[in-house]
Amino acid sequence: MAMAEKHNHIDNKEIQPLLVFGPPLIFPTFEARNFHKYRFLKAFSSQLPLHQFLTEQNVDPSSIQAILCSPSQQVSTDVIQLLPSLCVIVTSSAGTDHIDLVECSHHGIQVVSVPGDQAKDVADMAVGLLIDVLWKISAADRHVRKWGPSMHRNLSFGSKLKGKRVGIVGLGKIGKEVAKRLEPFGCRIMYHSRNQKPFISYPFYSKVVELAGNSDVLVLCCPLNEQSRHLINREVMLALGKDGAIVNVGRGALIDEKELVRCLMEDEIRGAGLDVFENEPNVPNELFPLDNVVLSPHAASLTSDGFTEVCELAAEALELFFSSKLPSIRLLDG
């Protein structure tokens, strides 16, 4: 169905149905602010398959033009094929790997990402996790709380940032923000990406295993796709070595998680700071007793001050769509 045809279905005077997947963490705020504009169809709160859920809600699938979603629920081929009038998917995340982009492309569906200032927030978190892993801040905090004041003889010492070789995997927006933050610490930055970047003087490695062999820390900031899935495999971790650490603020499946758990348990690498996991929201239980890992619940884009911003951007994106001005906002696909 062509875009022009689809838009003929719109009646701006009516309260629009908005299908909500995920839900995005901004949703409670979004709902409170926009309850008069949309009929919220909370697919996330139902165990039923989507078509049954819509039947139960007495909603015609062809009345749905927009989805608001987050990475915690897939927008799959089945979902897209069920909704003939779907025109726009707004996601609160920077990543879009939870959305079937190929299927969206076939149907002329626009995917709009409203991550706000997320690149900077994610970079903050990456540096926080890196300092934490090297200095063992979280581990020491747990020990003080458990063992009291005399703990500091029981935990091995941290390691300084100065002179550390930091290999950034994916030198996009986030990767560049990470590099900028780490330079004043005296870290030496190098990177891997699909192609060497023009006007960037950091050493480039076309093979991630070679980057790992020359790095003290790997920071993963690249998107997840079929090429990058399990990019960090056992071979890469062994190349990084016993003194090497990994920080992952990209997506869990960038790393072969089973192998990562094994390497951490057997001290094949120094440690890891993980904001993302392969099967979220599950975190491998084997990691819980380990002191060489920092576990963060996919929180790198979750700040109270960032929420307001994302909430406003999502509202703006949907409003632009329903008033037919969508092409003026940033499109990832379509």
Next chain:
Amino acid sequence: MAMAEKHNHIDNKEIQPLLVFGPPLIFPTFEARNFHKYRFLKAFSSQLPLHQFLTEQNVDPSSIQAILCSPSQQVSTDVIQLLPSLCVIVTSSAGTDHIDLVECSHHGIQVVSVPGDQAKDVADMAVGLLIDVLWKISAADRHVRKWGPSMHRNLSFGSKLKGKRVGIVGLGKIGKEVAKRLEPFGCRIMYHSRNQKPFISYPFYSKVVELAGNSDVLVLCCPLNEQSRHLINREVMLALGKDGAIVNVGRGALIDEKELVRCLMEDEIRGAGLDVFENEPNVPNELFPLDNVVLSPHAASLTSDGFTEVCELAAEALELFFSSKLPSIRLLDG
């Protein structure tokens, strides 16, 4: 006793007694490397008063010319007055508030500080604690381990660094390194110190309470002395306010710790990242259940790579003294 007279006592061919207080954390390594040069008198391992300990060890107090120490044990007036030949005190720390500097000055005793590259390490830790407090990294890590994957609905969200007004208390070596690291995060730096610094463009506040009133985070990097003791009192904390956080990498007694505990328990301030405490090694028990505080066991200068460096500097300082070339190394007092 004049320095020249004292030096007459030295016999370089003899193994010198070295009184060890603290001990510095480098001590095991130091001892292993220098066992052939010194007779180590481990005052730290005895419960006896110093004069009894020396009698028990069959050591004449007047044979002792040098002390190796750390901030975990006081070098008091009594100690100094007991040792008529004492010429040099080598401390592994940047701070010297554990040493009676006035008494040292009266007796011409040189105090040598060998902190290595500590300013940079302490600045790393300050930034690590700041990110941790704002982003709640340690708290989230504990929650994931305790409650498993679904925790991220139970903990309130963090706050971004961008735009935060960071008030640095004490813009010396450490404070400047902290400022340099925080600039790329988009923080706005301001400071308080005894005097306004020339060639520094950051806003200066002559009163710490005014700095607090204009800051989102206070980072304490100044030395402890009679003027700075309890500089951060209840009035300053209330000026900082409910959205304000404190990071302390200076000394515990810079803050009125009782009031700090009260402010943290009653959410009068947002949180605190503490590497130092008023009565180390004691950490106030009331802090253990709180999620708005990060507890670090005075670890900001403790890196495995920094240890080797400090160990070598301490050995060099003592060697220079015993070969009578001490004045060529950095003196803090004397």
